[in-house]
Every structure is written in C-alpha cells, then in structure tokens.
Amino acid sequence: MNKTDFIVAVKNLSLDQEDYIVIGSGILCALEIREADDIDIVVSKKVFDRFEDDPDWKRKSTIDGTFILENSVYELGLDRRFQNAEPTLEGLKKDQIIVDDVPFINLDQVVGSKLKRGLDKDLVDIGLVKQYLNKKVV
Numbered sequence: 001m002n003k004t005d006f007i008v009a010v011k012n013l014s015l016d017q018e019d020y021i022v023i024g025s026g027i028l029c030a031l032e033i034r035e036a037d038d039i040d041i042v043v044s045k046k047v048f049d050r051f052e053d054d055p056d057w058k059r060k061s062t063i064d065g066t067f068i069l070e071n072s073v074y075e076l077g078l079d080r081r082f083q084n085a086e087p088t089l090e091g092l093k094k095d096q097i098i099v100d101d102v103p104f105i106n107l108d109q110v111v112g113s114k115l116k117r118g119l120d121k122d123l124v125d126i127g128l129v130k131q132y133l134n135k136k137v138v
Contacts, residue, residue: 001073003032007100009039009073019044021092021103025125027110030099033132034125038073042089048078107133 001009006029010022022030024040043051048069051057057069057076068077079087096103107129114122 001029001036003029006030006036006039007102010041010102013041013074015043015047017098017101017103018093019047019089021089021096021105023092023105023109025110027097027099027104027107028125028128030097030102030104031107031132033128038075040075041077042079042092043076044089045078048076051076 006026010026013020020041020043022039022041024038025034025036026039026041028034029036051069051071052059054071057071060068060070062068062077066077066079068075070076079089092105092109093103095106095109097106098104111126111129114126
C-alpha cells in the first residue's frame with residue numbers, strides 16, 4: 001500500500017495518538033521510501049484489551065511467548081521485544097516522528113532493529129534508508 005492508503009488505514013483504527021506508535025517499516029511507507037504490505041503497531045494495554053475483545057481480531061503467539069492481535073493488514077502488540085526493538089510503548093515514543101498526525105518510530109530505531117535481525121529484506125530496507133538520507137543531504 002502507498003503512503004495515503006497506509007495513513008488512512010491507521011487512522012481507521014480511531015486510536016488516540018498517545019495510545020499507539022507504528023513500528024516496523026511503516027515509517028518507510030510514510031516517508032515514501034517504499035510501499036508497505038502490513039501495519040505493525042504497538043498499542044497501550046487499554047487499546048489492546050479493546051481489540052482483543054473484538055471477534056474480528058485473532059490472537060497469535062509470537063516467538064518470545066508474547067501475543068499480538070491480527071486482522072487483515074494489521075498486527076497490534078503491547079511491545080516488540082521479539083523484533084529486538086525497544087520493548088515498551090513509552091520507550092518507542094521517546095523519539096517518535098509524526099507524519100500526517102500518525103506517530104511512527106524513527107529511522108534510527110528501524111535501522112537498529114533491522115540490523116539486529118539481519119534478514120535479507122532488512123538489509124534491503126537499510127540500503128533504502130541510506131539512499132533516502134543521502135538524497136536529503138544533497
């Protein structure tokens with residue numbers, strides 16, 4: 001999905017800005033570095049509980065034993081320890097970037113977690129971020 005579709009999809013969840021942050025590669029989509037296939041969000045306990053009670057959302061166990069909620073393109077979690085990210089919503093929001101009224105983790109956080117995970121697709125994303133930052137400097 002492109003930036004517009006991504007932002008609309010996040011806003012369709014009707015979340016208060018202080019109760020969530022988009023993680024993963026979402027910021028790459030928001031900055032139009034590349035399109036996104038899904039939307040990964042860390043949410044507050046209040047938001048998680050609300051969606052957990054909704055039968056349209058499926059509970060899934062992660063590799064570290066925590067749980068996320070899935071629905072269509074969305075994945076909601078209380079933290080992202082299993083992706084080697086800052087574990088808490090508060091920690092993730094410290095250096096957030098706001099794009100079109102949607103909070104995102106910053107590029108340093110994305111690159112750091114992708115370096116730790118080190119999958120081929122992560123290395124591609126790191127290269128795209130470097131190209132983006134080089135264009136911004138010129």
